[in-house]
Amino acid sequence: MTTSLNSTSAALLGLLHDGPMTGGQLVAAARERLGSFWSVTRSQVYRELPALAGSGLVRLGKPGPRSSQPYSVTAAGKRAFTAWLSEPTGPDQSRNPVLLRLGFGAHHDVGQLGRLVSDAKSEHEQALTLHRDAVARLRKGTGESFALAAAEFGVAYERAVLK
Amino acid sequence: MTTSLNSTSAALLGLLHDGPMTGGQLVAAARERLGSFWSVTRSQVYRELPALAGSGLVRLGKPGPRSSQPYSVTAAGKRAFTAWLSEPTGPDQSRNPVLLRLGFGAHHDVGQLGRLVSDAKSEHEQALTLHRDAVARLRKGTGESFALAAAEFGVAYERAVLK
DNA sequence: GACCGCACCGTACACAGTGGACGGTGAGGA
DNA sequence: TCCTCACCGTCCACTGTGTACGGTGCGGTC
Incomplete structure (x- = not known):
C-alpha cells in the first residue's frame, strides 16, 4: 500500500526526526545539511508537506505566527522513512x-x-x-x-x- | 527577441554543428559526449526539437526510413548558440x-x-x-x-x- | 524470396524539480 | 504609532525524468 516515497519527501521525513519544524525551517535545514548532494527548493517542500500529511506520515502542530505550520513525523512516517533507507538507490545525477x-x-x-x-x-x-x-x-x-x-x-x- | 535558449536546447544546437542528425542520433551523441556532466533524455530531445524548428533555429531535412527526421542548424541557430556560450552560467547541480x-x-x-x-x-x-x-x-x-x-x-x- | 519476431525510433503522458512573481504579515526602526 | 522591509507561504509556468505504447523496417529463419 505504502506507495514508496520519493527521495525528497524521504529527506524531509528524515530531517523531521530531529523534532517538529515549519516549512521554512525545513528548507533551511535541508540547504545546510543536504545542500551539497541534494537540492530542495521551497516550492517543493511546500508541495510535499501537505501531501505527506495527507498520507498520515506527518502531523500538523498548532499554527504559529505568520500562519506558519510546524510539522512532526508520525509513527507511520518513521516506518516509511526506514523502509526508504533500504530501498535501492537511483543513479547519481549531476549537471554542470x-x-x-x-x-x-x-x-x-x-x-x-x-x-x-x-x-x-x-x-x-x-x-x-x-x-x-x-x-x-x-x-x-x-x-x-x-x-x-x-x-x-x-x-x-x-x-x-x-x- | 531571441528569448535566450535553455541549456539543453543549446547543447542540441551545439551537437548539430557537427552535421545533421535525427533525434535518436542526438540522444546517442549527447549521452556519449556530454553524459557525465549533462543529462539529456529522449523525451526532452523530442520535445525541444520541434520547438527549435518553430523558432527557426533548426531546419528539417527529408524524412528518412521509419519516419525519422534529420535536423540541421540554421544560421540563426548558430548565432543563438554562440550567444548562449557567453551567457552567464547557472549554478552546478548534483543529486546523489x-x-x-x-x-x-x-x-x-x-x-x-x-x-x-x-x-x-x-x-x-x-x-x-x-x-x-x-x-x-x-x-x-x-x-x-x-x-x-x-x-x-x-x-x-x-x-x-x-x- | 516470403514471413515473422524483435529492437529501435518516435510519441505521449504523468509526475518531480526549478525559479520567479506575488502578497500578507509581523518585527524592528524612525 | 506608523512604515518599511524581510521573510514566509502560495502559485504558476517551464524544464527534466521515467515509463508505457505503437508502428515500422531490419535480420534471421525456413
Whole structure:
C-alpha cells in the first residue's frame, strides 16, 4: 500500500526526526545539511508537506505566527522513512553548466574560455570555505565531511581542467 | 527577441554543428559526449526539437526510413548558440541518492551502511573503466578527459567515505 | 524470396524539480 | 504609532525524468 516515497519527501521525513519544524525551517535545514548532494527548493517542500500529511506520515502542530505550520513525523512516517533507507538507490545525477560550455570548447575564443574557467574556479573556492565553516560549526561527526570532500573536489577538478 | 535558449536546447544546437542528425542520433551523441556532466533524455530531445524548428533555429531535412527526421542548424541557430556560450552560467547541480542516505547514517544499522557504500563504490569503478574506454575511443583532444576526472573522483570519493 | 519476431525510433503522458512573481504579515526602526 | 522591509507561504509556468505504447523496417529463419 505504502506507495514508496520519493527521495525528497524521504529527506524531509528524515530531517523531521530531529523534532517538529515549519516549512521554512525545513528548507533551511535541508540547504545546510543536504545542500551539497541534494537540492530542495521551497516550492517543493511546500508541495510535499501537505501531501505527506495527507498520507498520515506527518502531523500538523498548532499554527504559529505568520500562519506558519510546524510539522512532526508520525509513527507511520518513521516506518516509511526506514523502509526508504533500504530501498535501492537511483543513479547519481549531476549537471554542470560550466563543463557543458567547456565541452563545446572548439566554438569558443580563448579569452572567453579562460574567463569561464577562472570564474568557476573562484566560485568553487568560495563554496569550499563556506562548507569548511559549516563543517566546523556542526561537528556532529555524521558524514558532513562529505560536503567538504565534494567542494574540495570541485576545486581540484577545475584546477585540473586548466591543465 | 531571441528569448535566450535553455541549456539543453543549446547543447542540441551545439551537437548539430557537427552535421545533421535525427533525434535518436542526438540522444546517442549527447549521452556519449556530454553524459557525465549533462543529462539529456529522449523525451526532452523530442520535445525541444520541434520547438527549435518553430523558432527557426533548426531546419528539417527529408524524412528518412521509419519516419525519422534529420535536423540541421540554421544560421540563426548558430548565432543563438554562440550567444548562449557567453551567457552567464547557472549554478552546478548534483543529486546523489547514496550520499543522501548516508547523510542520515545515524538511522542505519551498520550492515546496511556498509553494503550501501560498497555497492556504490563498485558501481563507480565500473563507470570509471567505461569512461576510460570512451576517452580512448575519441581522443579528439577536446575536454573529454573531464569525464575521466569526474569518474575518478567518484571512486576516490567513495573510498574516502569508507574511512 | 516470403514471413515473422524483435529492437529501435518516435510519441505521449504523468509526475518531480526549478525559479520567479506575488502578497500578507509581523518585527524592528524612525 | 506608523512604515518599511524581510521573510514566509502560495502559485504558476517551464524544464527534466521515467515509463508505457505503437508502428515500422531490419535480420534471421525456413
